[in-house]
Amino acid sequence: MEKEELKSYEQRCIQEELPFCQAACPLKVDGRSFCAAMAEGRFEEARKVLSRAMPLPEILGRICDHPCQEACVMSERGGAVALGKLERSCLERSRGAGTPLRLPLTGKRVAVFGGGLSSLSCAFELLKKGHDVFLAFDGEIPGGRLLSIPDEILPKEILGAAQQTLERMGAKRLFGEVPEGAGSQNWSAVYVGVDDPQLADHVSGKDIDTLTYETPSSGVFSGGYPRGGRASPVWESADGKRAANSIDRFIQGASLTSERGREISVETRLFTPLEGVPHFPPRDDPVEEAKRCIRCECRYCVRECPFLEKYKGYPKVYAREIYNNFSIVKGVHQANRMINSCALCGLCETLCPNDFSMADLCRSAREEMVKKGIMPPSIHEFALLDMEHANSPRAAGSRAGKRRTKAFFFPGCQLAGTMLEQTEKLYQYLDGVFQGDLGIMLGCCGAPAWWSGRRESLEGLIGKLEQVLRSEGNPPLILACPSCNEVFRNYLPHIDRISVWQVLLDKGLPEGRPVDLPLALHDPCTTRREQGWRDSVREILQKIGQPFEELSFGGETTRCCGYGGLQYMSDPGLAVEGVRRRLKESDNEFLTYCSMCRESLSGHGKRVFHLLDLLFVSSPLEKTTGFSQRRSNRETLRWNLLGSSGLPPEPWEEQRISIQDSVRARLEERHILESDIKQTLWEARSKGRFLFSPKGTSLVSSRIGNVTFWVEYLPGDGAPEIVNAWSHRMTLELVE
Amino acid sequence: MALPYEHPLWRSVMGESLHPGGEGLSRRLVGLCSSFIEGDRVLDAGCGPGFTLGLLRETGLDAVGLDLSSHFLKEAASKGPVVRGQLQFLPFHDKSLDGVIAECVLSQQDNPGEVVAEFARVLKERGLLAVTDLFDREIGGSRKGAKGCGRGAVDLAGIEKIFTEEGFRIITFEDHSDLLRECAARLVWAGVLKGGEASCRCMGYGLWLAKKEQEQDSR
């Protein structure tokens, strides 16, 4: 992954953008942390948050015109959080730290004119930076316009105390007029606060640079001018602080403008989803009011995805981790598991205001892992072997239409595997509708190769399909599986694709067999961008009179069933969590139109119908089909539709075995196929190697591919009964 | 809490060296210290049972081993002179040593900087510090409160910062994280660690040679 690619991913994720209150504040006060501390009654801590941004919070916190409040999104949920009131409460209940530390003294003399908030703020900041500050104002105590604020709001003692603080920090009193230029009285710089009524006309607002606070006079800076025609305390303070920054840079001879955009910008790209946030009017008690703050952040995608949640980060962080993963030369690649656990379902991209796609990121990361030879060999192997089987002569093949091929029906390997009967009926129905001019292609579209980053393998496979299609003049593909559709959309763009549902609508639906209950409709994640598919399915449901329920996360925002991206291989727990969350979304039973969604969602307490069940056969599977049955179904389908492949059967295929349900469940979990068991039994028998135990069971073992299988069984007159099976990848030899 | 390398089986898995990379990596480390000459005074800080101490003495260095565990020291005493002490308070005069070897000790400290500062104190100017140790793969990660090995492990930038702050200049770095993976696998195999506990899986293992810079007038 190149650095530019990383940057382009990172900048899409807005999780680290400022919350709205902070962005709107000219001083960038962290309203979020402030409310967090206030909500726990930690007033000193809250005051510290203010002090980080505000010079002299004891003044500003009491009189602030709080643009933060205007920006607060809680205004859409009952009312903006009353930050102004909270700041006041905070100041009343806390003492604050002592005199702030100063940097080492610079010996540079700066004159600050005016007693208003901008001058006091400027003086404060300059003193902190170690400069020698001389403050000039009229009267006993400073304040300017602030002196006319009623005592209940801003007691005069506070202003007096602020003066004392500045003096303790080394400020000296100055008397005299504002000089023409700084150099004329040997000042390193001069600040003029026009928020002091006495100096209001000294510099015209339009002569003050909005970024640097420079005025036309050399070395003279100014700020504190009205905003929007009114005096704004927070802007006055901000002006003073920023001008101090400019003065500091000016004195050091550094650029006044570089990297100062952030200080001023009020834009934030943050997006905070408000779904589920209850309406609450503002509360009187400050701690209760602070609790109303929802700690704005995005994490929209994280909230809705168990995978993003599991790794405790958010997309920007993940992009960086993945980038770092590839910069490791030797050593453990920590992000491997994370990269392989994404279901590639695209929900995050849809929710993200900037379309951050974890799917794109993870898929290309997997390709890179494969290219670099660091993809763990076992992680996707089982799924890839399954794909190989689906494309092997026993399970795959094609036939052109009778007279010509108006279209090829491509049911896909999972439909063929899990719904043998329905697939055959569907094919026969379509064949009738096309009057025999329908071709059929059985095999796998290559989705497992695509998802596991094995691009070369995918391209080889696609090449073969292309040949078959070309030989019949590139007719359109009729697809039943939306995952096949996604693969072909990307890798066979020149071939037209049409969903089997659209064909049924166009050419005539068979008689539907709706169920009485309303069914929750689960859109497969690969229909996210295929409105056409989703619409035709709904039209069919309406036509056959099947009541159905739309899920809140359906259509474009549908959730993944856990099968996608081979998530069930790399993190089966995560896939199950996805299923759980999905099924919880409705009390009804479920309905879908992808055979893998159906398989994935089944077996967790709800019945899951497939649309074909409502059109051709009406009894939904109570259990899942399982890996072994899928393979034999594909072979049966091939035989039924295309005849024998010509290959002799494997010698062990005829062996009958008996497996109890509980044992079958364990084999399924361990990815041990019936054919593996049969092969192991047969090979052990021919080699004569087995163990036997007093309780009557036998134990055999065989190496098939990269895996050694062990099978324990009860031999008998009839079919051996399989009691247990396990496997490992390590190879063993005696050490003599 | 017992340290992982105090597990009764640790020795049988990791060998006498006790640390990832074992004796092979110790030999490599000593071999890379080409600036030493015969008779140089070198400290094996955290010498354990003394394998590296023995190696150093074999090459003709005036090496001494230091450890806190009398149990280990008894064994190390057969390899060379040993002294019992703490890394934070090394019983040596300022600028008295030509070299310090520290294999897998810094990552076991709550405050590794403190120990590196001691190393800097006892080393002569241009003295050599040779370290092999765990480092955190997570950029900016914090292992505060982590159990087991590597509670003091920091990320690469953090390590460099500690060295530079104490006046060292890094002249060599090698990444030997694959040895760590081997090591983790063996420990899990032996039942010393459970798969999920092997925190070393998310760490790297590095080798550093650093020279103590000539002192300039302090700021």
Next chain:
Amino acid sequence: MRNRTDLGFVDEAGWRCGCGGRLVSRKVAASYLGSRFEVELPACNECGFILVPEDLAMGRMFEVEKILEDK
């Protein structure tokens, strides 16, 4: 099968080899991706058939395979 932490397995199920030999504890090398690990496993004293118990295969072997694969 009970496992002890001295890297050996004791055969309690009483397996016997089909060739007629007895299973005794023997030193075995388990290899994967270039790494070699030693363990004592029950193996036939006649034909050398090595038994890999379920506990070991699904437990530590599996964990170590995962560690070694994460290159």
